[in-house]
Amino acid sequence: MNRVINHPDQVVEDMLRGVLAAHPELTADPRNPRVIGVARPARGKVGVVTGGGSGHEPAFLGYAGPGLLDAVAVGEVFSSPTAKSFLDAFRRADQGAGVACLYGNYAGDNMNVKMAVKMAAAQGIDVKTVVANDDVASAGRDERIKRRGVAGEILMWKAGGARAALGGDLDAVIASAQKAIDHTRSVGIGLSACTIPANGKANFHIADGEMELGIGHHGEHGVKVTRTVPAKDMAALMLDIVLPDFPLERGEEVSVLVSGLGATPLMEQYILYAEVAARLAEAGLSIGFRFVGNLFTSLEMMGVTLTVTRLDDELKQLLAAPCRSIGLTMGDGA
Amino acid sequence: MNRVINHPDQVVEDMLRGVLAAHPELTADPRNPRVIGVARPARGKVGVVTGGGSGHEPAFLGYAGPGLLDAVAVGEVFSSPTAKSFLDAFRRADQGAGVACLYGNYAGDNMNVKMAVKMAAAQGIDVKTVVANDDVASAGRDERIKRRGVAGEILMWKAGGARAALGGDLDAVIASAQKAIDHTRSVGIGLSACTIPANGKANFHIADGEMELGIGHHGEHGVKVTRTVPAKDMAALMLDIVLPDFPLERGEEVSVLVSGLGATPLMEQYILYAEVAARLAEAGLSIGFRFVGNLFTSLEMMGVTLTVTRLDDELKQLLAAPCRSIGLTMGDGA
Incomplete structure (x- = not known):
């Protein structure tokens, strides 16, 4: 396998350097280089956040932008971002109207998001979540809760991001994103x-x-x-x-x-x-x-x-x- | 090599069906299914055309659209479109102000474009050309005319397409595209x-x-x-x-x-x-x-x-x- 990398253990750091250099409209969080977001989320808008393992590009960070995601927690290749990175993404995206965390159903992401939501609550940030489970083949119809999230997450981000951009409150953003993935x-x-x-x-x-x-x-x-x-x-x-x-x-x-x-x-x-x-x-x-x-x-x-x-x-x-x-x-x- | 195809000899036809189904803003020319273009080129605008072998997607047909190309001649995989397809692309793109054909320096494309330009002239369509030669490694600096065109063609199409959209006449479109590739x-x-x-x-x-x-x-x-x-x-x-x-x-x-x-x-x-x-x-x-x-x-x-x-x-x-x-x-x- 011939690759364009410097070192196999630093592909995510090096990719992020490139993404930030190529897209001045995106910035890393000053507290956490594993949180990437739009340079200036609009004041008073519900923050829309996701996170996931690297290696799925343009997912996840490639969907940060106006009308979509405000901040993205970035994990190692095929690994969940840390709870701290999710928390820092929430802090970055929060503009006082709460944060919708729209992510995929994987064990690591579930665990880290839950932990981050609790930590955020302790800091006075209201976070609600939608868990994508669009991968039909990953579990039976009566076990939809076990299904993984895959490319359907893009539709969930689009619907939630658009609702937030239209001025919807946190419950409205969550409802729209949930409907998108349910459909x-x-x-x-x-x-x-x-x-x-x-x-x-x-x-x-x-x-x-x-x-x-x-x-x-x-x-x-x-x-x-x-x-x-x-x-x-x-x-x-x-x-x-x-x-x-x-x-x-x-x-x-x-x-x-x-x-x-x-x-x-x-x-x-x-x-x-x-x-x-x-x-x-x-x-x-x-x-x-x-x-x-x-x-x-x-x-x-x-x-x-x-x-x-x-x-x-x-x-x-x-x-x-x-x-x-x-x-x-x-x-x-x- | 595991592929998503129906038959190795019909990949271009099948791809074109998909492109046209997915992008209603693009249409095939009624006279020639190997010519794809924007549905309605603006009246009086210089037509901007390219063509090339398939297998380079999104090049070439993926650069048809407002501010870029009006019509694209589509070849077999890694093979030049026919002279007739270039001609039909010129006919489609011509809105009375002439056509700029901005293409890459390959033997087949050179031959077929030249033939098509003559046939177009016989039909009263004024076509001028720019030949991309941005691939530095393909010939020495003193033999630039031998160099192939590669991804630099995108810049040539962008510059020529923008000049045409801004109302430039045929000579102005050719000059801007030529400058882009020369640079x-x-x-x-x-x-x-x-x-x-x-x-x-x-x-x-x-x-x-x-x-x-x-x-x-x-x-x-x-x-x-x-x-x-x-x-x-x-x-x-x-x-x-x-x-x-x-x-x-x-x-x-x-x-x-x-x-x-x-x-x-x-x-x-x-x-x-x-x-x-x-x-x-x-x-x-x-x-x-x-x-x-x-x-x-x-x-x-x-x-x-x-x-x-x-x-x-x-x-x-x-x-x-x-x-x-x-x-x-x-x-x-x-």
């Missing part, structure tokens, strides 16, 4: 493993000619390993997992997000999107929003994820609102 | 090969632990193959090729573009950017524009390219102008 389902297909730089070898394996349906963002086991199939059949397999999990009827409108996992070319992501769109049309669903690209990755893993969100008038308004960030810019860019 | 130098480092789907195997090879400095976008030989070095040294090697090729003095301002070649994670692109920025600061150069991401790729090749543009007041104005496209959105998005 969202994702599934992934893995086509190759990836290697954490500090480990030096992959901790899972996908053979040439095979694919893993339902794989997690860190190579967590999916629902089955099969021979690779054409893109059309990949779309069908993914939608056959995602759609039955919804209450979703013909004539409804959805948002579709296709993300590459890192090394799968944009060409192939569009090929998958074409097949997904064709099949959704057959299912009588219309597509109101479309996102295609390396939006939530896992280092140089090959593969794709599909995220479908059931839209209502509120979600349509929130998804259409302007935003500007490394990962997503829409409308007039706020 | 631009690029170099690449390859860290792995890539495979054209229809071939099924890589037509070049980079060993684990080795890198190729000066590699071309299709694996064309670079200036040397060495053991991999830390990112800091990669930045130094690249700048030591790029900077001496310029007339560039301390105190001047530049634009820096770092692109991943496909499979190199965004994390690593930012690590390289940090080192490039640090070294440019040491050289007394300030950075006016910064672009980091998978902006001009080569399928799933690992590696990075660095593009430096020497800025003057005109280029600063043109680069800052608004634009909106898959690959690049700036300002209010036009």
Whole structure:
């Protein structure tokens, strides 16, 4: 594995130097270099925060910006940020109206967020949380609480960030973000493993000619390993997992997000999107929003994820609102 | 190599279906499905066109949009579009004020563009061209005319597209695009090969632990193959090729573009950017524009390219102008 790094143990520090140098609109918190945020959160606005392991770029820090996140706690590669980093992100984002922490359902993140919320309360900062659990393949429908958060988090951040930008109070921001993730389902297909730089070898394996349906963002086991199939059949397999999990009827409108996992070319992501769109049309669903690209990755893993969100008038308004960030810019860019 | 495709011989058609489905603001030309453009070029504006082989996404078609390109001729993977596709792109983009064709210096593209320009002239369409030759490693300084065009083309499209959007006539658009590429130098480092789907195997090879400095976008030989070095040294090697090729003095301002070649994670692109920025600061150069991401790729090749543009007041104005496209959105998005 040939990489553009200085040392495997300092990839996060070095990346952050680059991100800050390339994006003057983002700054590190003076108290904690592992907290990145917009330079000046608006006074009186609800703060919107997330955090997560590195290696998923542009997630998580690439969604900091107007109309999206105010501050992001940055972890080591594929590891939760510390409780202190979440706390410092809350402190940075708080402008007196409280903080919405919108994060993914992983053991480390859950533990550290909970601890940070308590510490914040002791400092008089009101933090409420939404936990993303859009990865359908990670647990059964009756165990949704166990499911992991994956690329659907982008929709949660977009909805919560837009509600906050529109002047919603903390409960309103939490309600919008919760609705967005409740209306969202994702599934992934893995086509190759990836290697954490500090480990030096992959901790899972996908053979040439095979694919893993339902794989997690860190190579967590999916629902089955099969021979690779054409893109059309990949779309069908993914939608056959995602759609039955919804209450979703013909004539409804959805948002579709296709993300590459890192090394799968944009060409192939569009090929998958074409097949997904064709099949959704057959299912009588219309597509109101479309996102295609390396939006939530896992280092140089090959593969794709599909995220479908059931839209209502509120979600349509929130998804259409302007935003500007490394990962997503829409409308007039706020 | 596990891919998300239906058939290796139809990746371009299938990708185009996906691009058109995902981006209603883009349409295929009714006469030629290999010509993609903005739905409604503005009347009376100079048309701005490019074309090139597929597999470099978001280049080339991902730079069609307001403030950038009006129409793009789409080739097979790593192959020039046909002369007819260039001609149809000219016809589509022409709104009576002529067409600027801003393309890269490759044998097939040169031949087909020249043929298309003649055919267009016979139809009364005035086409003038700029040929990008920013890849410093592809030929010596006294043979600049032989150099290939790589990611520096994005700056050429941005400058020409902005000049056209500002109402410049054909000569003004050509002059701005020519200046942009004359002020631009690029170099690449390859860290792995890539495979054209229809071939099924890589037509070049980079060993684990080795890198190729000066590699071309299709694996064309670079200036040397060495053991991999830390990112800091990669930045130094690249700048030591790029900077001496310029007339560039301390105190001047530049634009820096770092692109991943496909499979190199965004994390690593930012690590390289940090080192490039640090070294440019040491050289007394300030950075006016910064672009980091998978902006001009080569399928799933690992590696990075660095593009430096020497800025003057005109280029600063043109680069800052608004634009909106898959690959690049700036300002209010036009």
